[in-house]
Amino acid sequence: xxxxxxxxxxxxxRAHALxxxxxxxxxxxxxxxxLALYPSAVELHVGVGYARLAREEYAWAxxxxxxxxxxxxxxxxxxxxxxxxxxxxxxxxxxxxAFERTLELGYEDDTDLMLQxxxxxxxEGFIEASLSFFERGVAHATDNAxxxxxxxxxxxxxxxxxxxxxxxxxxxxxxEAFGEARVYxxxxxxxxxxxxxxxxxxxxxxxxDHWDELGIWRYLELRKAASGLGDDDPSxxxxxxxxxxxxxxxxxxxxxxxEVETQFVEREGAAKEQAQGHLEMLGSLLNNLAxxxxxxxxxxxALALDAAxxxxxxxxxxxxxxxxxxxxDGRSYEGSWEEIVGALRDAxxxxxSLDEFMAVEARRCYGATGxxxxxxGPEEFLRGSEHAGVLRIVR
Numbered sequence: 001x002x003x004x005x006x007x008x009x010x011x012x013x014r015a016h017a018l019x020x021x022x023x024x025x026x027x028x029x030x031x032x033x034x035l036a037l038y039p040s041a042v043e044l045h046v047g048v049g050y051a052r053l054a055r056e057e058y059a060w061a062x063x064x065x066x067x068x069x070x071x072x073x074x075x076x077x078x079x080x081x082x083x084x085x086x087x088x089x090x091x092x093x094x095x096x097x098a099f100e101r102t103l104e105l106g107y108e109d110d111t112d113l114m115l116q117x118x119x120x121x122x123x124e125g126f127i128e129a130s131l132s133f134f135e136r137g138v139a140h141a142t143d144n145a146x147x148x149x150x151x152x153x154x155x156x157x158x159x160x161x162x163x164x165x166x167x168x169x170x171x172x173x174x175x176e177a178f179g180e181a182r183v184y185x186x187x188x189x190x191x192x193x194x195x196x197x198x199x200x201x202x203x204x205x206x207x208x209d210h211w212d213e214l215g216i217w218r219y220l221e222l223r224k225a226a227s228g229l230g231d232d233d234p235s236x237x238x239x240x241x242x243x244x245x246x247x248x249x250x251x252x253x254x255x256x257x258x259e260v261e262t263q264f265v266e267r268e269g270a271a272k273e274q275a276q277g278h279l280e281m282l283g284s285l286l287n288n289l290a291x292x293x294x295x296x297x298x299x300x301x302a303l304a305l306d307a308a309x310x311x312x313x314x315x316x317x318x319x320x321x322x323x324x325x326x327x328x329d330g331r332s333y334e335g336s337w338e339e340i341v342g343a344l345r346d347a348x349x350x351x352x353s354l355d356e357f358m359a360v361e362a363r364r365c366y367g368a369t370g371x372x373x374x375x376x377g378p379e380e381f382l383r384g385s386e387h388a389g390v391l392r393i394v395r
Contacts, residue, residue, distance in 0.1 A: 008034055008041035015047045024051045042072045049081045058088050076107045084120040092126075099133070111141040115150060122150075123371070123389035125328030127157045145175035153184070161192055179209030187363055190218050199226060207242035212375060214359030216243050324394040325382060332394075337378035354378065365390060 006014075011034030018027035028051045034044045045068035052061035062085045068078035083098030099117050107113055114137035121130035131154040137147040152167035168185040172178055186201035202219035210216050216239055223229065229236075324334045331347075333340045338354070345357040352360070358381045362373040365388050373384035386393050 006034070008038040008044060011038070012041070012043045012047055015044075015051070019047070019051060019054070022054075024054050027051045040071055042068050042075055042078070045071065046075065046077050046081065049078070049085075053081065053085065058085055061085050062089070074101075074105050076102050076105065076110065076113055079105075080113060080117050080120075083117065087120060087124045087126075096129070103136075108136050109140040111137040111144055111147055114140075115147055118150060118154075122154060122157075125389070127154055130154055131158070143174055145171045145178050145181065148174060149178065149181040149184070152181070156188060161188060164188060165192070176204075179205060183209050183215050184363065187215055187218065187360070190222075191360070195222060198222060207238050210242060211246070211372060212359045212363055213243055213246050214356060214363065216246075322395075323382075325386075326392045326394055328390065337382060341378040341381060361385070 011030055015027040015030040015034070018024075018030060028048065031044050031047045031051065034041065035048070038044060045064050049061045049064035049068065052058075052064055062082070065078050065082040065085060068075055069082060072078065079098045079102050083095040086092070086095035086098060099121075102108075102110075102113060102117070114133045118130040118133035118137065121127075121133065131151065134147065134150040134154055138144065138151055141147055148167060148171040152164045152171060155161075155167055156164035165185065165188055168181050168188070171181045172185065175181075182201055182205050186198050186205065189195075189198035189201060198218070199222040202215065202222065205215075205219075207216070220236060220239060223236075224231070322334050323337060323340060324332060325340055326332045333343045335343070341354055341358065344361075345352055345354060348357070355375065358373075358375040358378070362375050362381070362384070365371060365373050365385065371384070371388035373388055374380040382391070382393060385391050
């Protein structure tokens, strides 16, 4: 059949398949083609919204969802998408109204929709609200292991570790092969000091279930302590190979992105130097004007001496080089990338090394949001955390 005879539903299905493969550009091309033929097809507008959202094109995504809601004000996926965009741009009240509207329309029994809304809230730091939607999802799908696990992740973020442990065990009773939940549970048991139980769970995981190094190191540590095996025991080979994979050098795409970021930082530095030069010229002019006012000579000499001896330039350079991040709860941290991560670590668990702290937080973030945060270094960790919605980098 020629593409010109495709129905709006077929365009939507094609775009959806491309979206699921993360081929967002191609999905948008299909959706545009479909909308040219069927401009009133709500599903196609909704599809555009989600493709734009995936590409972080929030203004365009908002417009697409608005177009969909003009055509159908009660479309549940459009309401959920519009709510997620509202959260992204800081319109929290609008977001909550959109999410609540899905409940008023009777979509509480749509587990996938409840999980989608819950994850959107979780990513933006509204953990209590996310938990309420996760629990609604479970209420109408008690045998859904993923939904149950989401409840556990939220309970953990709220500091309810024992509840989280019980919930994750319930999730695994529904799906024993749910590797993500089992790794999360094993690490959580380790964190609360239940080492034997942690080892039991770790032993039921496979190397490919782990996407960070922390869980593997913990498993090897516990296994060696429990069995007395040496570092060279052949049973550890596949685990060590997985460690090498996880700690391998960045691939070509990572290197390209790093190069682009370096060029941006260099250009930004050049702009700062130019601005500093302008400020120095202005300062010189002001000093000349001040001298023309015939101020007290002794005061001038004291001021000049202070300016000559004070290490202002060093402090200014330090301030320029410092970074600043703001957390979802309003706390802010300044310093080098490493100093900021150290401060975050000290605020939660000063006993951990930086590497262990980053690995723990990256695992927690992934468990709840599905966003993988790199732990290759403090800067990558913080930038990944910003992408996941955990914090905002101001400079």
